[in-house]
Amino acid sequence: MSEPQRPRVVHLIDQPEGGAAVAAKRLAQALPSGQIQAEIWVLGRSHPLQHLPTTTFLEQKSGPRLSERLIKNFSKGWAQLVRRKRQRELLLSALQEKQPDVLHLHNLHASALQHEDLALIPPSINLAWTMHDCWPWAPWAYRWKDEAGADEIQGADRRPAHEGLAARRQFFAKRKSTILVSPSNWLAREAQRNEAQDVHVTVIPNGVSCEVFNPVPKLQARAAIGLNPTKVWLGLSAASFDRRKGADILMAALEILRRNNIGVVLWGNCKGMNVPESVELFTAGYVKDEKHQALLYSACDLFVCPSRIDNLPNTILESMACETPVVASNIGGIPDMVRPGHTGWLFTPNTPHACADALNQALHDREKWAAYGERCRKIVEGEYSIALQASRYTSLYLNMICRSKL
Secondary structure (H helix, E strand, O other): OOOOOOOEEEEEEOOOOOHHHHHHHHHHOOOOOOOOOEEEEEOOOHHHOOOOOOOOEOOOOOOOOOOHHHHHHHHHHHHHHHHHHHHHHHHHHHHHOOOOOOOOOOOOOOOOHHHHHHOOOOOOOOOEEOOOOOOOOOOOEEEEOOOOOOOEOOOOOOOOOHHHHHHHHHHHOOOOEEEEEEHHHHHHHHHHHHOOOOOOOOOOOEOOOOOOOOOOOOHHHHHHHHOOOOOOEEEEEEOOOOOOHOHHHHHHHHHHHHHOOEEEEEEEOOOOOOOOOOOEEEEEEEEOOOHHHHHHHOOOEEEEEOOOOOOOOOOHHHHHHOOOOOOEOOOHHHHOOOEEEOOOEEEEOOOOOHHHHHHHHHHHOOOHHHHHHHHHHHHHHHOHHHHHHHHHHHHHHHHHHHHHOO
């Protein structure tokens, strides 16, 4: 008697880099191969170092045509329509050929696809959509208030907001069985409170490998990368240091503190960053190797996440797994992980003086760092391991497939 066919789950992402792509690839690789056939489809163009055995770059053989490039010289809007049509046809053709049981959507707003295109996905294919930001249900990825109380928006739709909202409502009305998955409690509440009231929303936090992100003894880690062992080192990392990530808030806070015993270990693009003269800066550039990332986290006394808004940053989980406590903005999903008195210190977002106060308190609490670090590790092991995340998603997929057959 033959074994039952393993369900096929396809993870769709808009580009091969960034926090959402990292989370999607980690999940796809962690799913139990004995239960799930998992693969990744990428709409963005490929890079030789980003190929995985289970990854397909849908635009690999049909990237932007010469005609599309020529059209872009005359009208970016027309070129976008051509790109959208091409990506829609590529996706629907691949789905027709592969017939997956579940299409798991991740970030898509860097692609040309819109909700009207997703509504064309055959109803026989179950849809799960991990909300790495607000874009699945809102016409922007993130919206927050600036220092003057005005709205700042990142990742806005290419059309008026009311049209984007209408398209999303129509999509969810047509695909009511779609399950929205939020990595954080904050984003789940936001989705249910706004445009996704009639859609099922569940919370499954992102996970990290506790084998890969494993603490290295601090002096050993510092010696390995050449850090002064007598300074207090703060970690700072992001795929892109845009305004939302708030690196300028940390630098302004360090200018307020004016301590000459503090250094910053930074990995990512630090171009244009205004670092106070009193602060020593160690830059590691772009670090793809996760073992080396773990070494950097381990070398730091504290990790700082000064985001103006954020969901469930991978960097915080990675730091906690390496037993490095966190100083972070009290915003979005960050308080799920950074728990005052246990794993770190929180401060009012978008406020350099509040960040400086939190850093000052953390420095005052130096004797607590080791205990905080141990608790960080235990919380990641118990609540945010990649194995736990994979198990929860496996149950979700199997339940979706069973319900669709009733």
